[in-house]
Amino acid sequence: MTLLSAVGQFGLFLARSIFIPWKLRQTGKRVIDQIFEIGIGSLPMVLFMAIFVGLTTAIQTSYQMIGTVPKYFLGIAISRMILIEFGPVFTAFVVAGRSASAMAAEIGTMRVTEQIDALEMMAINPYRYLNLPRILGTLIALPVLVVFTELIAIISSILTSIYLLKVPFTDLNYGLIHHFRFNDLAGGLVKALFFALLIATSGCFFGFYASGGAKGVGKAVTRAVVTSLILIFAFDFINALLFFR
Amino acid sequence: MIRIHEVHKNFGNHIVLNGISFEVTDNEIVVILGPSGTGKTVLLKIIAGLIKPDSGSIFFDGKALDQMVPDEIYELRKQIGFVFQGSALFDSLTVYENIGIAIEEHTNWKRGKKQERIKQILEIIGLPNKHRLRPKDLSGGMMKLVGIGRALALDPPYLFYDEPTVGLDPIMKSRITELIITFRDRYQKSGIVVTHDLESAQLIGSKLYMLKSGKIQKISTIAKEKYE
Numbered sequence: 243m244t245l246l247s248a249v250g251q252f253g254l255f256l257a258r259s260i261f262i263p264w265k266l267r268q269t270g271k272r273v274i275d276q277i278f279e280i281g282i283g284s285l286p287m288v289l290f291m292a293i294f295v296g297l298t299t300a301i302q303t304s305y306q307m308i309g310t311v312p313k314y315f316l317g318i319a320i321s322r323m324i325l326i327e328f329g330p331v332f333t334a335f336v337v338a339g340r341s342a343s344a345m346a347a348e349i350g351t352m353r354v355t356e357q358i359d360a361l362e363m364m365a366i367n368p369y370r371y372l373n374l375p376r377i378l379g380t381l382i383a384l385p386v387l388v389v390f391t392e393l394i395a396i397i398s399s400i401l402t403s404i405y406l407l408k409v410p411f412t413d414l415n416y417g418l419i420h421h422f423r424f425n426d427l428a429g430g431l432v433k434a435l436f437f438a439l440l441i442a443t444s445g446c447f448f449g450f451y452a453s454g455g456a457k458g459v460g461k462a463v464t465r466a467v468v469t470s471l472i473l474i475f476a477f478d479f480i481n482a483l484l485f486f487r
Numbered sequence: 488m489i490r491i492h493e494v495h496k497n498f499g500n501h502i503v504l505n506g507i508s509f510e511v512t513d514n515e516i517v518v519i520l521g522p523s524g525t526g527k528t529v530l531l532k533i534i535a536g537l538i539k540p541d542s543g544s545i546f547f548d549g550k551a552l553d554q555m556v557p558d559e560i561y562e563l564r565k566q567i568g569f570v571f572q573g574s575a576l577f578d579s580l581t582v583y584e585n586i587g588i589a590i591e592e593h594t595n596w597k598r599g600k601k602q603e604r605i606k607q608i609l610e611i612i613g614l615p616n617k618h619r620l621r622p623k624d625l626s627g628g629m630m631k632l633v634g635i636g637r638a639l640a641l642d643p644p645y646l647f648y649d650e651p652t653v654g655l656d657p658i659m660k661s662r663i664t665e666l667i668i669t670f671r672d673r674y675q676k677s678g679i680v681v682t683h684d685l686e687s688a689q690l691i692g693s694k695l696y697m698l699k700s701g702k703i704q705k706i707s708t709i710a711k712e713k714y715e
Contacts, residue, residue, distance in 0.1 A: 268592060356575040359537050363569035364589040364637075365561040 255450070256443045259373035269375055276379025280341045284387055287336050292391040295328050296398025304407045313409050317417020320399045325426040326486065329392035331478055334437035337384055338470035342445035345376050346466035349449025350459035358450070373446040380442035381435060388434040392427075433481050440473040488512050489645070489677075494533060494543030496526070503529050505701030507543070509694075511645075511679060516671050518692030519681045520706070525698050527681035528572065528649050534679065535569055535647055536560055565593060568638025568676075572649040574630040576622040582609075582633050583618035589640045604640070612636040612666065628659035635666060646670060646678035652687050660687065667691045 303319045349372055352358050361368045396418070403409040445466045452462035489511040496504040503526035511517045521527050532538040534545050536552050545552040547563055555563065576585050587605050590596060596604070609615045612632040622630055631651065638646055651667065652660040664687045670676040671691070682688055688695055695706040 352577075355573060356571045357577055359532070360569070360571060360575040360577075360637075362537060363535060363564055363567065364592070364640075365564040366589070366592050367561070 252443065252447055255373075255447050256377075256439070259369045259377055259443070259446065262367065262370045262374060264370050264374060269370065269378075272371075272375035273378045273382075276375045277383045279344075280337060280379050281383035281386060284337055284340055284383075285390070287340065288333055288387050288391055289394060291332055291336055292394035293398045295324070295332055295391070296395035297402050299323055299328060299395065300399040300402035300407065304403065304409070308407075308409075313413040314417035316403060316407075316409055317414040317419075318421040319417075320396065320403070321418050321422060322426055324392050324395045324399070325430045327430075327478075329395060330388050330430045330434045330437060331474065333384065333388045333391045334434065334441060334474050335471065337380070337387065337438075338441045338444075338467060338474065341380065342441045342466045342470040343463045345442065345445025346449040346452070346463045347459060349373075349446055350452030350462040353450060353452045354455055354459060368450075373442075373450070376446055377439065377442040380438040384438035384441070385431050385434045388431060392430070429481075429485055433478065436477055436481070437474055440477060441470045444470040444473065488546075488548060489534065489679075490546040491534060492544045492546065494530070494540045494545070496529060496533060496538070496540050502701045504533070504540070507698075507701075507703045509696060509703060509705075511677055513644075513677055514671065514675050515693040516667070516676075516678050516680060516691055517694045517696065518688040519679065519696050519698050519703070520683060520685060520688050521681075521698035522683055526701065527683075527698055530698065531647055531649055531679060531681050535567060536564070565589075565641050566643050566645055568641070568643040568646045570631070570634050570638050570646065570648045570651055572653060574622070574627075574634040576630055576633055576637070578622050580621070581618065582614065582620050582622075582625070582636075585622070585633055586636045586640055589637070593641060608636045608639050611639065611669075613662070628655050628662075631655065631659070631663060632666075635663070639670075644675075644677060646676045648678065648680040648682075650682055650684075651680060652682065652684045660684070663687075664690050 299320055300316070303323070304316055307315055307319065349358075352372070358368050358372070361371055400411075400414060400418075403414050404411055448462040448466040448469070449459075452458045454461075491510070492508050494504050494507040495502075507530060509517065519527050519530060529538060533540045536545070539553075547566075550559075552560070552563070577588070580588065583605055586608050587601060590601050590604060594601075605618070606615070609618055612635055614629060614632055614636070617625070617629065617633075622633070625633065635651075646667075648667065651663050655663065667678075667680065667687075668691055671678070671693075680688070680691060696703045697706050
């Protein structure tokens with residue numbers, strides 16, 4: 243499969259999954275189930291990751307800056323790095339590892355055990371029944387998780403800066419508050435929306451086209467996670483190039 | 488009436504179906520016999536529109552399947568109940584939910600009517616008290632019965648069975664055979680059964696065909712009276 247045809251197939255799959263008539267009565271509950279599965283299910287891992295991202299960001303930034311620039315720059319750097327980059331990207335990594343794999347495994351198993359054929363034979367569109375709730379669920383859950391990550395990571399950074407690096411709270415607070423830009427937060431959240439779309443589509447796509455029994459499902463899971471990560475990296479670069487130059 | 492006309496299907500160089508033609512008239516069950524790997528399931532899935540043939544046509548009441556738009560195909564599928572070889576039940580749903588999924592999707596029935604219909608189906612298939620179980624809690628035979636129940640949910644005029652008795656013990660095999668006969672005689676369901684179980688085939692089939700080397704050949708016409 244050439245890269246171009248793969249991109250076309252991926253795009254067509256996404257279009258088929260989202261541009262489809264649906265009723266709240268039929269799909270609403272499944273979207274809510276997915277929000278809980280992706281959002282609440284990822285919380286412990288996201289919390290753990292956010293604490294350590296905050297700790298490391300404070301220590302590394304301080305190592306590079308203290309002594310060369312005023313201390314309040316630490317607040318600016320922490321806030322910008324977490325809001326623009328670390329919050330959305332690391333949360334997307336966690337969700338890609340956890341949810342894209344789960345989606346590919348679940349849908350792939352349904353494919354190889356003829357459950358998707360069964361949906362078709364019951365006149366239930368599998369794109370609407372399986373993919374749409376997962377895509378919508380991820381689109382809603384990921385930005386909320388990103389805000390949660392950013393909050394926890396910033397708190398973790400502040401506590402590290404104050405208690406471990408002995409940076410005065412007033413200096414830190416000045417950098418965090420006075421140089422806060424709403425666009426940084428919004429930019430990160432917009433990025434999260436695109437990551438969500440890429441993660442959910444990868445998970446559903448590779449599961450949907452799985453074949454060859456358990457081994458095929460295993461391959462689909464690997465491809466879903468690897469593709470999600472590659473797309474996150476690529477989109478992050480394009481986004482940086484377009485909006486943060 | 489279903490008419491299958493000159494259906495061809497190859498997988499690479501392997502010819503699976505080589506000009507298959509036959510008809511299924513109302514209240515009739517056509518049985519396709521043949522050893523494993525001869526393409527019986529492929530043929531059934533082609534007739535159901537799940538696999539596209541390389542050439543040839545399938546007509547439902549005179550209308551060609553390959554000329555139907557997706558919405559028409561979905562409407563047609565509400566008229567077909569499909570029983571899969573491995574049952575293909577949804578693991579995360581209970582027996583009740585598995586049977587009720589099509590009702591939930593395609594009807595605006597009130598809760599009471601839905602419950603009544605699912606209860607009726609559970610009684611027909613002989614599993615009245617198993618509605619809360621999940622597929623993992625069922626035996627292979629019970630899963631097959633639930634698969635049949637799910638196919639009946641919208642009361643379709645056509646029922647397609649893919650190896651309905653494969654891998655079952657003799658008691659369960661005869662129970663399923665009797666159910667298929669009941670659907671044909673009491674509920675006037677037409678259908679197609681693909682199987683390699685000659686004994687069941689002779690009991691349930693109005694017409695028997697043998698699929699071998701991509702070709703189909705009529706074996707005999709079994710009168711309903713023979714079973715009775």
